[in-house]
Amino acid sequence: MFFFDSTIIILLPAIIIAAIAQMKIKSSFKKYPKVNSVNGYTGAQVARMLLDAAGLFDIPVEIVQGKLTDHYDPTKRVMRLSSDVYNGISVASIGVAAHETGHALQDKEKYVPLKLRNAIVPAVNFSSNASWVLFLIGIIFSIHSLINVGIILFSAVVLFQLVTLPVEFNASSRAIKVLESRNILYGDEIKGAKSVLSAAAMTYVAATLMAISQLIRLVIISRDR
Numbered sequence: 001m002f003f004f005d006s007t008i009i010i011l012l013p014a015i016i017i018a019a020i021a022q023m024k025i026k027s028s029f030k031k032y033p034k035v036n037s038v039n040g041y042t043g044a045q046v047a048r049m050l051l052d053a054a055g056l057f058d059i060p061v062e063i064v065q066g067k068l069t070d071h072y073d074p075t076k077r078v079m080r081l082s083s084d085v086y087n088g089i090s091v092a093s094i095g096v097a098a099h100e101t102g103h104a105l106q107d108k109e110k111y112v113p114l115k116l117r118n119a120i121v122p123a124v125n126f127s128s129n130a131s132w133v134l135f136l137i138g139i140i141f142s143i144h145s146l147i148n149v150g151i152i153l154f155s156a157v158v159l160f161q162l163v164t165l166p167v168e169f170n171a172s173s174r175a176i177k178v179l180e181s182r183n184i185l186y187g188d189e190i191k192g193a194k195s196v197l198s199a200a201a202m203t204y205v206a207a208t209l210m211a212i213s214q215l216i217r218l219v220i221i222s223r224d225r
Contacts, residue, residue, distance in 0.1 A: 005221070010216055010220070013209065015210075029092060032095075038189065042086065043081055043086050043096065044085075053182075061079045062080050070097070071100060072104050095196045106167065117160065117163045154214065175193070
């Protein structure tokens with residue numbers, strides 16, 4: 001099978017970075033959820049505070065099931081925080097809540113990378129699965145047009161990952177600045193929040209490198225066929 005040919009080596013750097021990112025995530029989310037903030041604010045209170053300060057009184061803060069399921073939904077204009085973050089008073093909970101608020105601020109300010117990412121989501125949802133199906137069919141039956149279409153569709157996935165990077169890094173930067181400027185977190189608490197958010201950011205870097213590596217691999221395989 002071409003999945004396991006020599007081109008697999010192209011994925012190794014991304015796999016290594018992904019493994020490091022997971023180790024950092026586990027380390028940060030094992031330590032900082034146990035470190036409570038001095039002020040004792042919950043993640044929900046911090047999110048509400050920051051949204052109100054930005055004039056976003058109409059955006060509700062809701063609980064969503066699961067872990068690490070926190071997100072801001074720009075289509076419905078709602079903030080959803082996992083129960084651990086919503087009710088938590090830890091440095092990790094506050095950092096995550098502030099990060100998601102950063103996305104709401106991006107939406108308010110019509111931050112271009114966020115607008116672009118939101119615009120291509122429907123296309124990416126389709127192309128992420130269709131690209132592999134078409135590529136495989138093209139390889140099996142030697143239909144070069146299908147192979148090329150599969151590669152083009154997968155390019156949309158790569159674009160999505162590339163656009164996601166500035167969106168996530170910008171949201172984290174906004175979070176740290178506002179937590180510090182509004183004295184929500186202090187000193188080592190800020191360092192803890194940075195550690196949690198930087199660990200999360202590494203997963204996006206790893207995903208982007210993996211997508212790029214996969215695209216390069218698909219191109220090489222198509223040429224060999």
